[in-house]
Amino acid sequence: MDQIESSNFSTAEEDESAKKLVWCLTRVGKDLDWLRLFENTEVTIGRGLNVTHQLVSPSCPLMISRMHCMFKQRDGGQWTVTDKKSLNGVWVNGERIPVDKAHLLRLGDSIKLGVPIVGTKVEYEYILVRQRLEDIKPYLVTGPSEGACATSRIKKTKRKFNTELEPSTSSKSKLYRHSATDKSQGQPYPTDEPRDRPGTRVREEAGPSMRQHRRLDSPLERPSSPSRSLSSLQMYSQNMLVLRERMNFTQQQVEALEAEGGRQRDDPHREEQVRELQSQLEMLRGQLHRMEMLERSISETENRLEVQKTQHEEEGLKKLLEEKGLKKQLEEALQEQRKVIEELALSRQGFEDVLKAKDKELEVTKEEKERARTQKEEVVTQMTEVLENELQCIICSELFIRAVTLNCAHSFCLHCISEWRKRKDECPICRQAILSQTRSLVLDNCIDRMVEQLSPDMKQRRLVLITERKAQPEEVMVIHDDDSSSSSSSSSSSSSSSSSNSDLFMDSFSSVISLEGSVIWSSSSASYISDDSDVDNVAL
Structure with a gap:
């Protein structure tokens, strides 16, 4: 019974020790030859015989020194590594640690023993971990490697011989x-x-x-x-x-x-x-x-x-x-390059000064152009208002189409005045009796030239209106009476005055067109005056 109890007790102790967390150096890229760090013990690593873990490199036996490094645990449980004057050094996280000085390690640090040979990686590279013993036990190193055994045998044979x-x-x-x-x-x-x-x-x-x-x-x-x-x-x-x-x-x-x-x-x-x-x-x-x-x-x-x-x-x-x-050639080349760089710096400074001056000129030019554009817009706006007031038919509120001037010197569209005279034979503006009406080619030419500068939509709309009105041709009615001479003279004077006014207006309009390039006309939909009160209001 005592033997059974002791065996059960030892089995329980082994299970507890297997579940215990231990410190270990896991080898990078390999699932074997992991090095366990025993607690409360100085763990030494090297190729000598009196070390805890013996490492002998098969490719370069002198890569690891006889006493390469030592791992020691502090009272707080933290581990330190000390380089014991090794030839190729100990590298922690890519940096070589000083000799004979304890370097504090953290969980997950990378430890490299030796340096890489040309064209290869470091042979002995480890990561500090802490895991359960049962998880890492299959990967721990169990004894000296074959290279170490062979080396020891060779040394013994040499001594014997x-x-x-x-x-x-x-x-x-x-x-x-x-x-x-x-x-x-x-x-x-x-x-x-x-x-x-x-x-x-x-x-x-x-x-x-x-x-x-x-x-x-x-x-x-x-x-x-x-x-x-x-x-x-x-x-x-x-x-x-x-x-x-x-x-x-x-x-x-x-x-x-x-x-x-x-x-x-x-x-x-x-x-x-x-x-x-x-x-x-x-x-x-x-x-x-x-x-x-x-x-x-x-x-x-x-x-x-x-x-x-x-x-x-x-x-x-x-x-x-x-x-x-x-080296001498390189120094001379460097001196020449320095001279070239200095010259380029001076040239750059000059170019920067020129660019600053150009930027200032550009700003001034932009301001002047902005002022000129504002002035042009004001002139065009004023001229547009004048044109809309002077060259629109009071009956249809459109630019004159086949303009006709009455004996009272008022002008209307041929179609509009013909439709008006079917109801009343008097001027819609001044209420004078219509004695004669004459075509005004000057107004037609002026309006045609203005329409050429308008937008395509306005041009198309005017062509549609002209086509619709041409479908109903109107005859010019000429009334002859006793006062024909006076009316003709008055009409001729009015036509001459209107032509002179039109020429003057065309000159001013041409100058405006040359400044801006285009004039946009806004016109309302065609509407006809149906009674006398409307005509009176428009005339006023």
Whole structure:
């Protein structure tokens, strides 16, 4: 029962911890390798071994420093990040933070470790979040990455191999130590060269050498720097010395076994050992040959690097000289541009002054034109009133159509006076008896010229009226009596006076037309006077 209760209690604790909110660095663009920030703990990140989260870049291993940065939680629950003198820095929201200074983080901040390589984005970019543990647990990093494991294995192998290469007496004694599993009973060797089973020890010695050989092939393909190539060359030299010693020792073993084989020809175990040692000797010779080839290739690489370095220095000097020349040319071009800009500024100032003067002249011209237009409108308005009062028929209130002048010097439309005389044979204005009526061509011509300046609607309306009245032609009635001479003289005088007045009026009207261009006449609808009282009122 106690075990069941304890298991239930532990399960409940696990459920509560899974629902607990934890701080985490989510990796941008990936659903794995998220880094959990443990509370009340200094979380360190780097490529070293003694860090909380180990990051090793497969594309650029030196992008992350051994101790790159540290995350720490304050008493208030807020997290800070500190750059531990990393090579490529820590970037928060696109800005690099100072070294060895705690930078306060906020929820949702972007943290970048290192800088982007040319043509790529930053490899390690995280976002600070706080979520439930059960939601982010599948994405958390569970252990060191494959790159970190491989790096640690390589470092351990290097340390082991360097330890084996130390030319100490203890290592030689271990190297030549007789194996307990050796079943052969050979003759004893001198004390400075202890007995050993050749096959087992040679294989053990050849293994690290082969691994080191495979490990050192990659620097030959792409040497990163002369110092690294020099260290590789020194390492190869040491390896060659070790291989020569092993080869000499194996040769001695082969010769000794062959000598023993001459005395003990019937021992198959000795023959097998001789064959095995001969194969190991051939393998060591091949390794030595490869090491010599590698040494020569490294020397050639060193020479090529020196030549390339010299060429790069010469190219750098050439580029520096070219940059200086280009800089001088740019300075001269900038000076010329400054001069041109100053000249353009002066020209612009002059143009602005001219434009201001033109604007003032334009304002004055506009004011003058506005005053002239106002004056023209006043003159045209006055002249229009005069024309409407003087050239309208009092019967139809239209401009005269086929104007007729009576013996009393009053003028009417031919159609209107004919219709009027059917009822009364006296002047509608002065009530004098109509003795004669005469066509006034001067008035017709004047009105026709005025109508030409009117709007198309007014012209069409006048043409319709003329057409309607022409449909009923009227005959001019001439009355002859005793006073014909006097009436004719009076009519001639009146016609002459009216013609002179019309000519004077035409001159003034032509001047008005030339000023404005058009005169708009407003006329009312045609109406006829039906009784004497209306005519009297109109005459008055």
